[in-house]
Amino acid sequence: MRRLRKIEKREIVESKNPEARKQNFRIWFFPISRLPNVLLVFSCASIFLIHSCSAAADVAIGSKKFTESYVLGEIAKRALNDAGIPAEHRQGMGGTIILWEALRGGQIDVYPEYTGTIAQEILKSDHGLSLKQIRESLAKAGVGMTQPLGFNNTYALVMGRGEAQRLGVRTISDLRKYPNLKLGLTHEFLDRQDGWRPLRERYALPQQNVIGIDHALGYSALANGSIDVKDAYSTDAKIEQNDLVVLEDDLQFFPKYEAVFLFRSSIQPDAIAVLRRLAGTLDEKRMIRLNAEAERTKNYTRAANLYFEPGATSKKALGESFPQKLARWTLRHLELAGFSLLLSVIVGIPLGIVASRGGAIGHTILGFTGAVQTIPSLALLALLVPLPFFGISVRTAIAALFLYGLLPIVRNTASGLQDIPRALRESAVALGLSPIARLWQIYLPLASRSILSGIKTSAVINIGTATLAALIGAGGLGEPILSGLNLNDHVTILEGAIPAALLALLVQGLFDLLDRVLIPKGLRI
């Protein structure tokens, strides 16, 4: 029997419907991308800034794209920082395979994982592995694992507390006594080979009244009594929020998904010791509370701080203030968009000059840059991630943005040059100017309006697309947008979307100024 793959399932739920998510991006960024703007000035500044962003902390922590993983990542960061070890947290980098590859590739040093996922997804084992076996297999890959943190995030059946107490139901076996209970299960749990059917068999559950219901709707159904029992993740924050109880899996049907930290064995021993000390300190109840805090306050740092100061009220403002976060996001956003734009300009204009001469090479250049543009931005990021030099990094984001920004610049440079009237072209030749002088003194200035408008278009694309960089943990204003999407919280989304829009307006103003400086006066009469 295949075992439940529950954490992965959660990841799927979290990231489900990529189309909807993409649309969300479009909704927020469509207006921005219509605004012409410029990053040339910023791109120069970013050369300096890029150094600051590459000055990595001693330990890089990664996390997967769901609340609990974010919170665990923050806990590890604070624990390391408290021990005097500089650590950074790259939030929500993706799913299991991305994190695992990033860990092995050295882009990150630590990330939270679950034993069931390690056994099935990473070690590809079909039979239950003991912790010892897992640890030994990981060691071969140069990866260490802490002892379990203390909670098991697996599938569970939940009931309303009042109802459970009234009936005296404490374990799943207890359900056998109440064949009339109504079960509302997620469609995936119902359909899975290792879901409802084997569970019913194992426990010999008699209930006939079983319906499929959406996960979120199921909680409402439970609250108004339409159903009595539903499936959930054992550390789901909704369990506490809805005053539910988890029925004990007394026959141990569900596999263990115990949370641990994976780390590279080569990191400093102090850091490993700090991580090891976290083992056994987080039980389900506590994790549920931290998850609930994270979802309530939309602040993972604050939720993680609750772990360290259990008594602290969540009202107390902890972690970065909003202006600090905003400054960090904006700065990174400018680095991403600006640096990639600078590269696009440096590479794009010469390519455009070559392309303007036509011929096989010219067509190849335009064909290639055009083809890059047709790759969806998410797919381009995904394609770059597995390549050796790239992986999960700012580098990858910049490379993708650079490729995106290339086409408008190449095309506009080429067409700007081709559109120079023949009389002017020939006048430059007839005067006896050298080819280089013709290009610099005559052709490029004459094409400047077209070239600049290509750069503007690229800047627009880059500012919009740079929000996607958050998907691979490269930060920027996409970070709050992504968090907001995960938390289904519009305010957090706006914290990223509004500054991005304002940024675009500001940059537009700068580009208009730049037009006046860079386009020769004679061409503006």
Place this chain on the structure above:
Amino acid sequence: MSALVRLTEVSKRYGDTIALHPTSLLIERGTTTVLIGPSGCGKSTLLRLIIRLIEPDSGSIDFDGDPITADNIDSRRHQIGYVIQEGGLFPHLTARANVILMARHLKEPQEEIRNRLLELCDLTRFPQNLLARYPGELSGGQRQRVSLMRALMLSPELLLLDEPLAALDPLVRASLQTDLKDIFGRLGQTVLFVTHDLAEAIYFSDEVVLMNGGRIVQKGSITDLRKKPADPFVSEFINAQRGIASV
């Protein structure tokens, strides 16, 4: 004294279209040679071949006794001034920058450049206070004066004018014709002038070169062309412009 430019059996074709049949022509120093003929007769092609904007398919062109080749063309171009109908001024440069572009490129002394510029303003009767303007801020006639200054900046041995006055209105045109003829005379300039206007041709030169269908049809004075036409086309061309030519 040998001719400044000697074309020997020069021809040019574009695909199936023959732009210029094998043609020979001498351009003597200090003279104004006028090429005249209808559109597409090959007169502009001949000019463009001399300045090497296009490569001849056959034949050779000698300049000052030496053949013009791809290797020496750039230095030859510095000795040839070229003015076209729309002026060919660079719109992103001021009138002054247009005129001194080449001199600056060749790193001539600032002082010399300035003096030459003022000299040319006098010669072409172009107001100095307009030198800071861009071509877009000048009238058609003023633009052609700037274009002429640019062509004369390096004191070229040969001046090629490709219908330089065709786009101007009649009054401006007449005044420029007078000035041009005066300038050529004062400089003793060797000029090859292309026009489709017979009156203009006669005004600039006693002898005209009439072209048609990529060939030189007849060379001579207007009287020759009228009295002894080489073929029916000559009479036809002259009669078509009779009203003006008889003035």
